[in-house]
Amino acid sequence: MTLRSGAEILIKELELLGVTHIFGYPGGAAINIFDALYDSPIELILARHEQGATHMADGYARASGKLGVVLVTSGPGALNTVTGLLTAKMDSVPLLVISGQTNSGNLGKDAFQEADVFGVTLPLVKHSRLILSVDDIAPSVRRAYQIATSLRPGPVVLDLPKDISAAKIDYVPSSLAKEDAAVAADLSPQQILACQKIASLIMASQRPLLLVGHGTMISGASPEVARLAETLQSPVTNTLLGKGGFPEQHPLSLGMLGMHGNAYANYATTRCDLILSIGSRFDDRINGCNERFCSLAKKLHIDIDPGEIGRVVQPDAAVCADAKVALREILRHVGPLPTVEWLRELREYRESHPLRCDSAYSAAGTPGVGLPVRAAQVLQSMYEAAPREAVVTTDVGQHQMWAAQFMLTKAPRTWLSSGGAGTMGFGLPAAIGVQFARPEATVIAVVGDGGFQMVQAELATAAIHRLPIKILIIDNQCLGMVRQWQELFYHNRLSSVLLEGNPDFLALGAAYGIKGFYIEQQDQMQAMLQEALAYDAGPCLIHARVISEDNVWPMIPAGRSAEDIVLSPPAVALPMPTGST
Amino acid sequence: MMTKVTGSPFLNVREQLFSLHLSVRRELGIIARVAIIFSRRGLDIASFSLEEAGQKEFSRITLRFHGNSAQLDSVCRDLVKLVDVERLTVDEWNESDISSQFDYGQRALT
């Protein structure tokens, strides 16, 4: 007989599932589990805050496609993961949060560090379980893994009372059933018919547009998307999270669509006669006004989640299936489309409405000595200096949008941003997770001076593991995106957006032994960024002090459609947007 | 009459009464999972009952709410996503009669 504690069983099961890294923070209710980790090959990365640990696991999962695992204690420890759970849920990230809980006999007594973790996290999870028997641990872990990683991935919470993690039973690990971890490789006859209908509508199109979403990445469908685009000679646009699903440098790519997307990508939606969404949910960042979205187009939708089909946009044809499998079927029924005119129209529009980051601040294209820096210029220079395969993570705000616009993404899983939740503070911890998943990769965290300060304690985590992350702080001395809204829609009444009291960021980094670089003039940019990219002895901080009064263009005011796009600073005040954010 | 529904089944916006019948796994918290799908949308549940069904691992939930067809569509999309929900059928009431019944077809959409 082999007696094993619940904690040991938990860790053994995670090992069997292939887990190699856990991001976490200990405490009394989880101490049995941390003790079991002592003898395990699994590496526990100690974050400095549980929110940080959760975003790290999220970044690890997004960059690798594997499950991200978080281990925290009860009460405040578990509740600090809540923002990370929302972030993962909104962006369909496979995450497992394991929380220690007070002894099961104490539940409901307001015991020390008791919190109803199951209840608090209910709306934020794909599934969750309060484990009340040690026999239930192994099956719960296996099921959690399966649920988190299959179909449309999402977060799962396992809440484990301390007496259950301490209890011992006779346990011999059983081998893993060869489960349908992923997706059925074969389509049903119904799905095949749906794909054929999609294909026949595609073949009737002359102005097609492919819309690439995060589902493309999750499914691993990028090669099929590229084949489809090239076969049809169709232009391609992508959502914020779809960056990398199709190379943005490709001649057929129009880049990002939506509220701050390229003018020419948005223009294409007003002129296309067909739009095929591949793993995108037509959310309000790309579809501010449903009645006017792609009004001339047949709408086609591929999504693994039946709940997304017809939720926002009524499709003319749709298939609920894995994108890769569905596209392979569709590819069997399509050929080149007569798109020469359509591509010419888009090229001409693009030439007359390019994405730009020049301004009065930049003298005739040559970066001038002593001239202040615009955020977009820094990001464009970073893009030019960095390897094409570099992984970029971001916070949320103006810098995120400029990074999305100017740092084109070539490959899947190399652009990580909190899209659905818009969580400030995601960038740095996510980058830490990425570097653990991909030790060889160049990882760049583009962060706002606001967002960075929400999670700056994680500098310690990056420093002790000597992760060579390039932390690029876009310091505009304000909460830029909110300031932009106040300027444009609230008569420039700046309410609580100025970040007075910002620290000396380089001194802060130095306190953790982190190397620093400083940029405040255009002529310093190239050299500093190159030096930072070459530095790999550990993390480095690049403090880019940029002008505060910059705004992100183009912009489609919330609730409006692509026709209402504002391309450059308006001469008259804009009307109050009807959309909420 | 049982009809399989795909996509947004209802387009009118009239307020009416709906009865939802769910076959669910008897798991901890299933009532809460179902209830918060309504409360997060600001929808009031008019009546709710849960009873053991044939086999011991399943229960049947019957609930009613007043709302429009778009709200029904929205809650149904989330209800069938719950891991523990096996089946969902909807009765649409017209005055005092059931005017139609739909099987929301858990994960059976193409």
Ligand SMILES: Cc1ncc(C[n+]2csc(CCOP(=O)(O)OP(=O)(O)O)c2C)c(N)n1
């Ligand atoms: C946790 C969180 N709180 C508040 C917001 C609302 N918000 C969106 S953008 C933004 C400003 C972000 O400022 P900063 O990080 O400095 O980036 P910038 O916009 O200046 O580039 C705020 C406050 C948010 N997205 N997330």
